[in-house]
Amino acid sequence: MQAEAVDLLFATLAHAGRRRMLDLVMAAPGMSVSALATHFEMSRIAVLKHVRALEVAELLITRKQGRTRRLYFNPVPIQLIHDRWTTKYSAFWAERMVDIQARVERRASGEEPKIA
Amino acid sequence: MQAEAVDLLFATLAHAGRRRMLDLVMAAPGMSVSALATHFEMSRIAVLKHVRALEVAELLITRKQGRTRRLYFNPVPIQLIHDRWTTKYSAFWAERMVDIQARVERRASGEEPKIA
DNA sequence: ATCATGTGTAACGTCTGGGTTACCTATGCA
């Protein structure tokens, strides 16, 4: 997975409304854009734009049936990013949280970083 | 964890340069901003701004020693988001990828969504 | 045919992110 794809995924998920859209579509596969829009304050057009964004990031798959566009959640990109990051940070996550501060301090030899 | 915090985390991570900064600081805890900036094309000021952003998102912890600001990676926010999302999508991830298309089709009863 | 509904396009306004250059401050060191 290229850096740009990761950029796109994170940027697309960095919006509470879009994440909620994923939740709603996940709960009701095949939902239409208008039905989805009823759950939000913003205009239908704004929702449509978000759907487009989610589609570009491949987080949603859409299929038009008659005059309605049916929406489906696609878990693959999140799965990929999840696997990638789990591996990347496994060295850190392997140790318990309480151990991290001590380890960083050991590495930095003489420093006292505050772990929030 | 509030939605805004998640927004902030995703938005902050949605930048290849910032993710690379995390990697670099992870590899060399206590690194200074100037040392970090040597790895990038952009100006030192731009790097500093990214460091500030990472600090606000609590992905970096900084501590000033003398005239240098020392940087440390903080894995906690990523750990939190990881746990949250693993739980959220565990129902999907429990099944193998090859099974997903069939399942979505079953749910949609009659639909033929294309899983890219 | 007609009408309501679901979708799509276009043009626009505003705000923020990400970058720059110029300049100032603070500290370590000879």
Next chain:
DNA sequence: TGCATAGGTAACCCAGACGTTACACATGAT
């Protein structure tokens, strides 16, 4: 003292994200 270096602030520019309204098109039902 004086200079080199690490950091910080301010003002600015540009592109893109996010939202709007107005309008057009397509289709299902009566």
